Amino acid sequence: MAGVGPPLMNTGYNSNYQIVQAPGYVMILAEMIHDARVIPLDGREPPPTGTRQWIGLSRGRWEGETLVVETSNFNAKNPFRGSSEQMTVLERFTRVAEDTIAYEFTVDDPGTWDRPWTAEMPMSRTRGPLFEFACHEGNYGLYNTLVGARLEEEQGAAKQGRD
Incomplete structure (x- = not known):
């Protein structure tokens, strides 16, 4: 219980x-x-x-x-x-x-x-x-949000390397 x-x-x-x-x-x-x-x-x-x-x-x-x-x-x-x-x-x-x-x-x-x-x-x-207790199993919205954020971080790091 x-x-x-x-x-x-x-x-x-x-x-x-x-x-x-x-x-x-x-x-x-x-x-x-x-x-x-x-x-x-x-x-x-x-x-x-x-x-x-x-x-x-x-x-x-x-x-x-x-x-x-x-x-x-x-x-x-x-x-x-x-x-x-x-x-x-x-x-x-x-x-x-x-x-x-x-x-x-x-x-x-x-x-x-x-x-x-x-x-x-x-x-x-x-x-x-x-x-807060929450179940994220099968929650592809959360997965896709994280993938997008990581891509933005990589692009930002690459841009800083060129500047």
């Missing part, structure tokens, strides 16, 4: 996330599939059980230096490992070094698994920008 989860999972490529904090909210943006997850931190109550979304509905809070996010209210279309609408995910984000966040999550879904399970992985800071 790519995107902003939850839980956040590494995929074969484009597993980069940008975490942004604003007053009262944290936003997690995924490079692949360009999902954005907005997490309120204002202590609001969980939504009614009839309100369901693809990535669930998240509520967050700070416990010391750790961001804790609880997510429930997934719809039946969530593709996470055969999960059901009963799934809840508890995530913990703790900065353990200047460039590393320890990411821990616990999945509880009595409709799918016999008991809750937990995993942890480091999230390392990525240098540079997060790019």
Whole structure:
């Protein structure tokens, strides 16, 4: 499953996330599939059980230096490992070094698994920008644009050699 989860999972490529904090909210943006997850931190109550979304509905809070996010209210279309609408995910984000966040999550879904399970992985800071996810396979327009630009560069270099 790519995107902003939850839980956040590494995929074969484009597993980069940008975490942004604003007053009262944290936003997690995924490079692949360009999902954005907005997490309120204002202590609001969980939504009614009839309100369901693809990535669930998240509520967050700070416990010391750790961001804790609880997510429930997934719809039946969530593709996470055969999960059901009963799934809840508890995530913990703790900065353990200047460039590393320890990411821990616990999945509880009595409709799918016999008991809750937990995993942890480091999230390392990525240098540079997060790019929009786009597939260019078979995009000959992009190829031809690059061929034309390279030809212009060659012609410019040749002209400079004559001047």
